[in-house]
Amino acid sequence: MAHRLQIRLLTWDVKDTLLKLRHPLGEEYATKARAHGLEVEPSALEQGFRQAYRVQSHSFPNYGLSHGLTSRQWWLDVVLQTFHLAGVQDAQAVAPIAEQLYEDFSRPCTWQVLDGAEDTLRECRSRGLRLAVISNFDQRLEGILGGLGLREHFDFVLTSEAVGWPKPDPRIFQEALRLAHMEPVVTAHVGDNYLCDYQGPRAVGMHSFLVADPQALDPVVRDSVPKEHILPSLAHLLPALDCLKGSTPGL
Numbered sequence: 001m002a003h004r005l006q007i008r009l010l011t012w013d014v015k016d017t018l019l020k021l022r023h024p025l026g027e028e029y030a031t032k033a034r035a036h037g038l039e040v041e042p043s044a045l046e047q048g049f050r051q052a053y054r055v056q057s058h059s060f061p062n063y064g065l066s067h068g069l070t071s072r073q074w075w076l077d078v079v080l081q082t083f084h085l086a087g088v089q090d091a092q093a094v095a096p097i098a099e100q101l102y103e104d105f106s107r108p109c110t111w112q113v114l115d116g117a118e119d120t121l122r123e124c125r126s127r128g129l130r131l132a133v134i135s136n137f138d139q140r141l142e143g144i145l146g147g148l149g150l151r152e153h154f155d156f157v158l159t160s161e162a163v164g165w166p167k168p169d170p171r172i173f174q175e176a177l178r179l180a181h182m183e184p185v186v187t188a189h190v191g192d193n194y195l196c197d198y199q200g201p202r203a204v205g206m207h208s209f210l211v212a213d214p215q216a217l218d219p220v221v222r223d224s225v226p227k228e229h230i231l232p233s234l235a236h237l238l239p240a241l242d243c244l245k246g247s248t249p250g251l
Contacts, residue, residue: 007207007241009182010124011173013191014135017211018117018150022110025049029082029101036097040086048085052078062166063138071138071161075102106140108147120234121153133157134176134189136166136196155180167193168200177204188244190237194221198229209240
């Protein structure tokens with residue numbers, strides 16, 4: 001019979017798990033453009049960003065570190081391409097907007113803590129759980145978490161920029177286990193991305209939970225994840241931990 005498992009370390013994704021943008025990205029970009037005398041539709045910027053981010057991530061993964069880029073330059077290039085795709089051809093006019101957006105997205109006030117996140121982190125710590133972050137974020141994350149009052153909950157914050165490997169690369173999870181001096185079987189990861197936050201940690205023997213509305217999930221994903229591993233909200237995490245049975249996680 002499977003025994004109830006005692007998890008000792010919880011690692012966390014950040015964006016759309018603990019934090020989200022205070023305003024939609026297209027609106028943020030359009031507001032900054034307007035302040036510089038450019039009128040661009042938020043929807044066009046939102047669409048342009050999705051395309052620019054996808055292409056940049058494919059061409060220069062993990063902020064282009066292996067290509068000699070800095071994360072700052074990587075993001076500035078994404079913003080320039082976003083406006084280009086939205087119909088703004090004057091790169092010189094966009095350059096100061098890109099600089100301003102980079103600074104704005106570094107500020108805690110641009111972000112907000114998701115409902116239930118702080119209460120869940122506090123309750124986890126009261127139970128004696130150790131907490132850490134594993135995020136495909138850049139160097140700005142520490143300051144954002146600190147400004148929002150969340151940094152104090154975590155033993156360490158591990159970003160893909162700092163370690164050199166983005167999720168779901170197994171090495172970023174292995175590095176977290178090394179820093180925490182923990183075995184994977186007593187560790188669980190929490191996040192909202194199926195590949196990065198659910199499958200990635202399980203590939204190194206960790207447990208994992210997917211924060212998602214079950215009805216909004218792709219049916220293939222929904223059918224491949226046991227329902228007890230899907231968290232419709234962070235309030236479901238602690239009961240899910242209580243029900244976690246001892247076994248070696250599968251892929």
